[in-house]
Amino acid sequence: MATISQTALQNLDESSRKDIMQFIESEQSKSKVQLSIHNFTDMCFKKCNANRPITSGGLDSNEEQCLTNCLNRFLDTNIKVVQALQGSSK
C-alpha cells in the first residue's frame, strides 16, 4: 500500500482538508454500523442455529424470520433498557 508523505499532507489546501475530514466522519459512521451488524449477526446466528446442526448453506423462510425477529427484539430490548434507566434517574 502506498504511503503518503508528511510534507505532501501539509501542502493540502483547505478545501481538501475539509473534504477529507468529512470523508473520515462518514466512513467512521459506516464502520460503526458495520461493526454492529457483525455483532448482531454473530448473536443471532448463534441463537437461530442453537441445538441443531448446519445442514444447508441456504436460509429457509423460517431461518430468515428468526434472524429478523432476533434483531428487532434485540433492538426493542435495547430501547426498553434505555427508557427504564432514564425513567429511574428522574
Added chain:
Amino acid sequence: MALFGSTSIGSTSSANSASKSQQLKQEIQDQIAQELAVANATELVSKITENCFEKCIVNPSVALNAQEDYCVNQCLEKYMRSWNVISKAYITRIQQSSAEK
C-alpha cells in the same frame, strides 16, 4: 510545444497545486476506504471461523474430515446470507427510526 509552454507557466502552477491536492485527497480517501474494507473483511472472517468451528468441529482430530469440511462450507455460506439478512433488517430499522423523528 513552445507556444503552449510559454504562456501558461504562471497560471498552471496554481492549477497544478490544486490538482495535486485533489489527487492527494483522492489517494488518502482511497487508502482509508481500503483499510476499512480490510478491517471489515477481517472481522467477518474471524466471526465465521469462530461460529463455524464451534458448529462443525465437535471433536478436533488430526485433520478436517470430509464431513467437517462440508459443514464448514455450508456454515460459511449460511453465515454470509445471515449477515445480509441482518444488515437489511438493521438498515430498515435505522431508516424507520430516523423517519419517526
